[in-house]
Amino acid sequence: MMSPEHYLFLSLALFLIGCIGVVTRRNVIVVLMSIELILNAVNINLVLFSRVFGDVAGQVFALFVLAAAAAQACVGLGIILAFFRNRETVQTDEMDLLKW
């Protein structure tokens, strides 16, 4: 029998993997993928608590998050493509124009 804790731990694991990916990876595409991981960790949480509390709003919200994530991936990939055309790189440590 799977308890809610299992889901929580799965979600936590996904979240941490995503976070570590965002922080450590230099390729923007991988960073974007890691952000998707984080978002899905959140989605698991939302669905879990929807089940636990018997409230369907959590699952509806998860669907919104998926839509937002898709839109974000679109925009993000577009920006990356434009950036690559200008700078010929997708490495985050070379994207440091907005500094002091």
Added chain:
Amino acid sequence: MTTSYFLDYLWLIPFFPLVAAALMLFVGSLLPKNAINFFCLGSISLSFLHAAGAALALLALEPSHRVFQQILFEWFAPGPIPAIGGPVPFLADWGYLLDPLSCVMILIVTGVGFLIHVYSVGYMSRERGYYRFFGYLNLFMFSMLTLVLANNLLLLLVGWEGVGLSSYLLIGFYFQNKSACDAAKKAFVVNRIGDAAFLLGILFIETTFGTIRFTSQGLADAVAFAGINETLGAMLGQYRLFIGAPALTTIALLLFVGAMSKAAQFPLHVWLPDATEGPAPVSALIHAATVVAAGVYLIARMNAIYQLAPVAMDVVAFLGALTAVFAASMALAQSDIKTILAYSTISQLGYMFLALGVGAFSAGVFHLMTHAFFKALLFLAAGCVIHALSGEQDLHKMGGLWNTLPAVSRPFLIATLAIAGIPPLAGFFSWSEILDQTFSRSATLDRYLFLWIVGLLTLGVTALYIFRLLFLAFFGLSRVPPKVEQHIREVPKTMTIPLVILAALSIVGGWFSLPTLWDERSSFDKFLEPMVRDANLETAAVRFSHHSLLIEWFLITISVVVAGMGIWLAYKLYPSRSPRHSKVAASWPRLHNLFVHKYYVDEIYDALFVNRIKDLSTTFNLFDAKVIDGFAVGGAAWLARALSRISMWWDKWVVDGLVNFIGKFTRSLSHPVRMLQTGVLSSYVVFILIGLAILLVYYSHHMQLLVRSLR
């Protein structure tokens, strides 16, 4: 008082040209050529008709009443009349005076002026600024008519200056040429010298006589404000003035300096030869009929004062004689056809002043009239020659034009004979009148005999140079460059008809005054008598003392013989094929050089005045550069710089320092915060996560509650 239309509307005579001038100068550029011709010729012909009508109306009057005055309006009104014996208030009217003298002058000015206008229609037809030319001509006519018709000295001065202005404009008509501009400026500046003296003379007259009106005859308010002539008589009667009084001599000399500059007499003659830079009709108008005549007119008008100033009279006579012979000699050696005529004019005017100076006023005015005819003719004919030869003025590049230009050469011959004093042409009568009067005065004053000899000499030299001109231009072999000769232009009718009329006048012009041989006094003399009536004080005695008929004949014969000798000499020297005149020049090189260089007068003026003024300017320039610019301006600049340096220090270190300090302070405060903004994406994520972790830790209590509730 009888009145007639022409006398009542006397003011119209100068008014017509004024209207035409205003029209031309304001809207002339919009008008077609025909309209310009219509207005300008129309205005002058109307003026001439009115002048002729006024002259006839004047002649119809009794000789003693031939003075007509018309006051248009009060110009300078007198102030309140002071107590008896106090100074008389200054009064000047805008009024016109018509008497025999001004009558002769307006006829000459409008008559010759009209012919010159007709001639200009042909001469200027291809020039740009046609309307401008006619506008200036009409302005000139207005000024000149104002000058001769003025009833007081101040209005005369208005016309005098107007004439100066318009002759400046006309001489500088070709203003693209530097030489024309220079000539115009020279004429203006030289005339200023005379004008200053003239103005002083007017002021002196005002302070001496308390009036500047010539005469009060023919005026209603004559009692209140007497004219100069009346005041002079009254002051003589009260023994407040006497013959040769210093005041009178001073006035006469000052006015003479004014007349000298206008009439181009010896020290101030330099502007006239240069004035030939203007178009030929202008030369004719300025040299012949009008501007130069203004000087003669002024002295003739003020003859009452001159007759009481014997010293001034002698100055006038001797300077006139000197100018006459001196300018004639310069005319001998010039090669520019218009310059020769200009020197000839100076010489003739000197002759007129000689006449005025010996007291032969009417003879001087008479010569002015005949001279206006034949000199205008000479200038206009010379203009035709220049026109035909496409602008050639050098006598050495002419010759043989007698048959090429018949319509010009015949009138030119008549003018030549007239100026050389050959009977029965106009010049003969006026020459012999002057010589005769000078000789008759030598009976009382020996020095006049000298003047007579100089006059005779001038006559001979005049005949010589004018026939030299005739022979070189019209006879002998043609020296015209072949290129020019092919294109000898037809002279239009508008240019030749004035020549014919002037030639006729040059023949009959003298018959107005048959010499004293046939009558005790000439008719012209009688006509002008009212004008010199008050003046027969000193010279009256000799004026009518007539010598025998034999001497008369002798004088006439000798003048004709001298003129004939001049012509014979010219014939011997110039018409032959070999240029023998160069031999003459070679045998007296120094004299020739002196003549060619016009006695170095221009050079002397350059050395004495022009270069001195330049030196003075250089000195002032140095003063300006060293003292003004160096010390005053430079010092001020130094001071300003020093002050601004202090101000700059204050600004830089105190004001800006404060601002910079605030800026730097803010910057240093923000420095650590700024360093957080690395631009590296992952570092931002780390900050976000750290923040998230902090939030988690902060809300861990709630989290525990949440987890617990799940169980």
